[in-house]
Amino acid sequence: MAPAITLAAEAPTLSAANTGFMLICSALVMLMTPALAFFYGGMVRVKSTLNMLMMSFISLGIVTVLWVLYGFSMAFGTDSGSLIGWNSDWVGLSNIGLTELWDGYTIPVFVFLVFQMMFAILTPALISGALADRVKFTAWALFVALWVTVVYFPVAHWVWGAGGWAFELGVIDFAGGTAVHINAGAAALGVILVIGKRVGFKRDPMRPHSLPLVMLGAGLLWFGWFGFNAGSWLGNDDGVGALMFVNTQVATGAAVLGWLAYEKIRHGAFTTLGAASGAVSGLVAITPAGGAVSPLGAIAIGLIAGVVCAMAVGLKYKFGYDDSLDVVGVHMVGGILGSLLIGFFATGKGQSDVAGLFYGGGLDQLWKQCAGVFGVLAYSLVVSAVLAFLLDRTIGMRVSEDVEVAGIDQAEHAETAYDFSGAGGGAARTGTLPATPVAGAQSKKVDA
Amino acid sequence: MKLITAVVKPHRLDEIKEALQTFGVHGLTVTEASGYGRQRGHTEVYRGAEYTVDLVPKIRIEVLVEDDDAEQLIEVVVKAARTGKIGDGKVWSIPVDTAVRVRTGERGPDAL
Numbered sequence: 001m002a003p004a005i006t007l008a009a010e011a012p013t014l015s016a017a018n019t020g021f022m023l024i025c026s027a028l029v030m031l032m033t034p035a036l037a038f039f040y041g042g043m044v045r046v047k048s049t050l051n052m053l054m055m056s057f058i059s060l061g062i063v064t065v066l067w068v069l070y071g072f073s074m075a076f077g078t079d080s081g082s083l084i085g086w087n088s089d090w091v092g093l094s095n096i097g098l099t100e101l102w103d104g105y106t107i108p109v110f111v112f113l114v115f116q117m118m119f120a121i122l123t124p125a126l127i128s129g130a131l132a133d134r135v136k137f138t139a140w141a142l143f144v145a146l147w148v149t150v151v152y153f154p155v156a157h158w159v160w161g162a163g164g165w166a167f168e169l170g171v172i173d174f175a176g177g178t179a180v181h182i183n184a185g186a187a188a189l190g191v192i193l194v195i196g197k198r199v200g201f202k203r204d205p206m207r208p209h210s211l212p213l214v215m216l217g218a219g220l221l222w223f224g225w226f227g228f229n230a231g232s233w234l235g236n237d238d239g240v241g242a243l244m245f246v247n248t249q250v251a252t253g254a255a256v257l258g259w260l261a262y263e264k265i266r267h268g269a270f271t272t273l274g275a276a277s278g279a280v281s282g283l284v285a286i287t288p289a290g291g292a293v294s295p296l297g298a299i300a301i302g303l304i305a306g307v308v309c310a311m312a313v314g315l316k317y318k319f320g321y322d323d324s325l326d327v328v329g330v331h332m333v334g335g336i337l338g339s340l341l342i343g344f345f346a347t348g349k350g351q352s353d354v355a356g357l358f359y360g361g362g363l364d365q366l367w368k369q370c371a372g373v374f375g376v377l378a379y380s381l382v383v384s385a386v387l388a389f390l391l392d393r394t395i396g397m398r399v400s401e402d403v404e405v406a407g408i409d410q411a412e413h414a415e416t417a418y419d420f421s422g423a424g425g426g427a428a429r430t431g432t433l434p435a436t437p438v439a440g441a442q443s444k445k446v447d448a
Numbered sequence: 449m450k451l452i453t454a455v456v457k458p459h460r461l462d463e464i465k466e467a468l469q470t471f472g473v474h475g476l477t478v479t480e481a482s483g484y485g486r487q488r489g490h491t492e493v494y495r496g497a498e499y500t501v502d503l504v505p506k507i508r509i510e511v512l513v514e515d516d517d518a519e520q521l522i523e524v525v526v527k528a529a530r531t532g533k534i535g536d537g538k539v540w541s542i543p544v545d546t547a548v549r550v551r552t553g554e555r556g557p558d559a560l
Binding site for chain 1 (some may be wrong): 492493494495496497498499501
């Protein structure tokens with residue numbers, strides 16, 4: 001985020017342009033959660049499509065409410081011990097003036113808090129991709145509520161909150177490479193190490209059921225990401241937001257090329273899933289870095305992210321952990337790459353005057369980046385694993401093996417994603433009567 | 449009567465339908481099927497994970513004919529279905545005891 005404007009003479013005044021821009025950016029970031037749902041939903045098998053969509057979608061409900069109740073206060077309130085914030089005026093958003101400006105900026109507090117709310121919603125949704133096909137919906141909903149409370153809100157404070165340790169140390173995280181992507185990727189790794197693999201992992205084919213859905217999701221993510229990245233400067237008075245916008249596009253394009261080139265050489269084909277995954281890896285990698293590097297630097301970061309993430313998604317087969325949709329391979333690895341590459345590619349002419357190794361700077365920024373990366377990674381991994389362990393021991397994290405094999409959609413959501421058969425439906429005159437209705441539900445017979 | 453069944457490549461369906469119409473067949477049933485014979489499946493790659501797809505998509509065509517037409521009709525189908533490459537499929541016939549037209553209740557060859 002932008003350093004507070006420090007012109008001592010004049011306090012910032014409300015900018016209608018920045019306010020309007022930031023409200024649109026907030027809506028763009030909101031779109032990323034359903035986009036992610038499609039991206040993930042297309043990658044699972046038919047029988048668990050709805051569950052995958054719902055794991056993301058439920059975050060729009062749970063985290064929205066928690067953010068209003070206490071999340072914003074915890075993440076951005078007055079610092080205690082460099083670890084956590086609190087501001088009782090912000091609990092329930094009950095005592096915030098409509099024209100009260102976010103400290104040092106030109107936008108109202110209400111605009112800042114709704115923009116940040118969308119980040120808090122997206123981050124737990126990212127984790128869900130690693131847990132495909134096998135987690136009880138109630139357990140997941142509880143996990144989301146607990147995880148944002150003990151992991152996301154504190155980590156957002158560390159990285160972006162005034163007084164947070166990473167923020168004060170000078171770790172650069174423009175839009176969430178550490179707070180969002182490394183955080184979610186490490187959490188995913190922690191949880192899957194506790195709950196284990198899907199039935200049939202490495203034995204049964206688990207092909208994506210709809211690549212067009214994946215492509216749609218990736219495209220919408222790319223679109224929403226402009227709000228996520230460019231909006232993170234909270235205004236555009238000095239052009240850094242526009243630099244971020246450009247670099248978002250540039251790195252993502254380069255990452256598509258990087259992933260596809262690796263894939264063509266290694267596996268012999270340019271795949272659709274590779275193009276979509278490459279785009280996301282580039283978006284992740286440029287997220288922390290885009291305000292500090294040049295467009296050529298963004299091309300380098302994108303290419304590196306595309307190739308390295310394409311290699312990283314194979315690791316799960318080697319090590320035998322079931323990161324179902326490669327949250328670790330894409331988000332954690334991509335986030336680490338972007339965060340560390342700042343230490344090499346920062347030009348010193350973007351968001352700060354600190355230059356990276358390739359631009360005449362020393363190792364100073366690189367060490368700071370390492371501290372941010374590994375601090376967040378270790379905390380998120382351990383606490384997420386403990387949360388998953390506690391939930392597993394109490395209410396149980398996983399559905400039964402029978403349910404998993406038959407398909408989690410029917411058991412957990414009482415629906416199926418697609419009606420493939422046009423047969424039936426005309427039996428009103430001579431068919432059997434509907435079964436006795438269950439309490440509260442109208443029962444109709446469907447032969448499928 | 450005979451029931452002629454053909455399991456063929458999907459993209460030959462229109463040719464076969466046309467040939468059967470020219471021959472004078474009034475009705476047929478088509479089902480999407482999958483299977484394999486000498487033509488084996490193919491490999492697909494998703495994020496580097498290779499999957500062998502054993503079952504190849506095919507079309508299954510069924511036609512009821514009078515005994516005298518059976519041999520000739522098989523020839524017509526085979527000719528229209530053939531590409532000369534592996535995986536062209538199979539055609540076979542089996543005897544049928546009876547057939548009923550549901551609307552009128554007509555039986556035997558009248559029902560065709």
